[in-house]
Amino acid sequence: MSYDFDLLAIGGGSGGIAAARRAAEYGAKVGIAEFDRLGGTCVNRGCIPKKLMVYASHFPDYFQDAQGYGWSPVHSTLDWTKMIAAVNQELDRLNGVYQRMLDNAKVKLFRGYARFLDPHTLEIGDTKVTADKILIAVGGHPIRPDIPGSEHTIVSDDMFRLKEQPKRIVIIGGGYIGVEFACIMNGLGSEVTQIIRREKILRGFDEDLRSCVQEAMEKHGIRIVTNSTPTAIEKTSEGLKIHIENDNASEIVVADAVSLAATGRKPNLAKLGLENAGVEVSNGAIAVNQYSQTSCEHIYAVGDCTDRINLTPVAINEGRAFADTHFGGKSRVMSYENIPSAVFSTPEAATVGLTEAEAREKYGDDAIKIYRAKFRSTYYTLTGKDEKTMMKLVVDRNTDRVLGAHMVGDNAAEIIQGVAIAVKMGAKKSDFDATVAIHPTAAEEFVTMR
Template sequence: MSYDFDLFVIGGGSGGIATARRAAEYGAKVGLAEYDRLGGTCVNRGCIPKKLMVYTSHFPAQFQESQGYGWSPVKSTLDWSKMITAVNQETERLNGIYQRMLDKSNVQVYRDYGKLLDPHTIEVGNTKVTADKILIAVGGHPVRPNIPGIENTIISDDMFTLTEQPKRLVIWGGGYIGVEFACIMRGLGSDVIQIIRRDKILNGFDEDIRTTIQESMEHHGIQILKNCTITSIEKTSQGLKIAVQGDQNNEMVLADTIGLAATGRKPSLDNLGLENAGVEVKKEAIAVDKYSCTSQENIYAVGDCTDQINLTPVAINEGRAFADTHFGGKSRTMSYENVPSAVFSTPEAATVGLTEAEAKEQYGEDAIKVYRSKFRPMYYVLPGKDEKTLMKLVVHQETEKVLGAHMVGNYAAEIIQGVAIAVKMGAKKSDFDATVGIHPTSAEEFVTMR
């Protein structure tokens, strides 16, 4: 049967665009549907604009720290509007780059919603197209809990469109999004209260990372209400009255006219027509096998809509593996082992491999040896600040294999990216020990821990 396209991609985020371009490089005729800005969550409402705000939030501390090195005091104020405008202009620039890349790859772009009508037919706006293979890469979106007054809150997407900086901000959620925005807004001078359901932030991360970041956040003036949940939100003339219920007591907290709900994300599957094409959904996500294939043999899915590991580089790698396999004659799958990740909090954290708890559960407590170092980096000596860096290696004693590497501190993501190569290759602790450190750096601690 003849089709309009060899491959049609629904979703123009990082995973969808990477897949479309790679398949087109192999000579496939490719179409792509995206109703919103190209680049998806990462470029428009996530990684990129958020990291630019992280940079912005660091300047007040740097102005103060410079005095320890002999610089005169700096008096500076933030022009919120100028900062937000500059951040959004950068995302617009990236949108244009993505469009040019797709044009150069001869991918036909439809600027509308894509909906499955059957296993080979997609409705895009008022047009119907057919494709031999279909790839779904629609990503995910933030969700708000269903409580009275929740309509008065914002989600993480809205942080990049605020016209004014909130002076008092309540953040609900202890995941990486809530933690990052709490640190950003505190660094910019806002009063921040973070409400979490457990006793620690960043559930699922190594315990030392969770403890070190949380202690630092509280040291920097972020008030964290632990083992709590929000039961209602009321808009008043003084701001938002937020009812908080905890194990020990109930209380009311007050925020400006906004509060950030950062309590989770889920795949964006509404109105996709999955039922029309026989695509199975499990636990609110598209079910796929190791080749990213759905229950329908010619339909595939990658990225956050499958809820594997919700990271942009993972979606890109999944998509390229699919294109290599089906259009490039190079069968391969995405490996989810030892995928590095970072939390752009203050201080920053990064990790690769197993946590200490995971390693002990998998191999037994006696089989694991942990190397840990906590110190004040040289940078903070002259300013006289008590800021700590944590570095940690989790090692299997019998084989000496490094199972996990974790860090909290300046440039953690940059450092762990290099360490991740060694962990991915199966490096042993003796390989780390045999590597000469670069002195004086924080990174050398990874090869000098004993």
């Protein structure tokens, strides 16, 4: 049977575009359907605009730190409207880049929602197309807490469209999105309260990393309300009142007009018509095997809609692995071991490999040796600030292999990216020790810890 396309990708985000371009390079006839701006969450509502706001939030500290180095005091104020406009202008530029990528690869773009009519046929607006293979790469969306008044909250997508900077903002949720926006808004001058259900932020990360980031956030003026659950949100003339309960007590926290709900994300599956294609869903996400294959043999899925590891580079790698396997004659699968990640908080945090707790559970307490350093980096010696950098290696005593590396401090993500190569290659602690340090740097601590 002949089809309109060898491959039709649903979703013009990181995974879909990566797969579409790679398949087209191999000579496949490829189409892609996207109802919104190209680039997906990362480019339009996530990584890129958020990182630009992170940069903006650091300037007040730079102005203050400069005085320790002999510079005169700087009086500067934030023009919120100008910042948001500049961020969105960059997103417009990136959308043009993605469009040119697809055009150069001769990938046909369909504007609209794609919905399955049968396993090989999709309806996109008024158009019906068929494809031999179909890749679902529709990503996910943020969700609000299921409490009265949650409609008054905004989600992370909305942060980049705010017309005015809130003077007081309440953030619900202790995951990386909530932590990053708490630090961004604090750095930009807003009064920030963060409500978390547990004792610490960043569940799933290494305990030392969690503690260091949380202590620094509180030192910087962010109020973190722990072991607390929001029960209702009330819109009043004074602002938004967030009712919370903790330790058998209750409290009301007030925000001007904005409360950010950062309580999780869900795959975008509602309008796909998966039932018409026989694609199985498990726990709200598309079920796939190691080759990203769904329950329908010619339909595949990558990225956040599969809810494996929700990171842009993971979706890209999954998409390229799919294209290499099915159109390039290079069968391969995505490896999910030792994937580095970062939290663009203030201070920044980054990690690769096993946490201390994970290593002890997997190998046993006696088999694990921890190397840890906490210090003030050279940059802060003249600023007078008590800012700490934390570095940590988790090592298997029996093999000397480095199982995990964790860092909190300036440029943590940039540093861990390099360390991740060593961890991925199976480097031993003795390999780290044998590496000559670059002095004076913070990163040298990774090769001088004893």
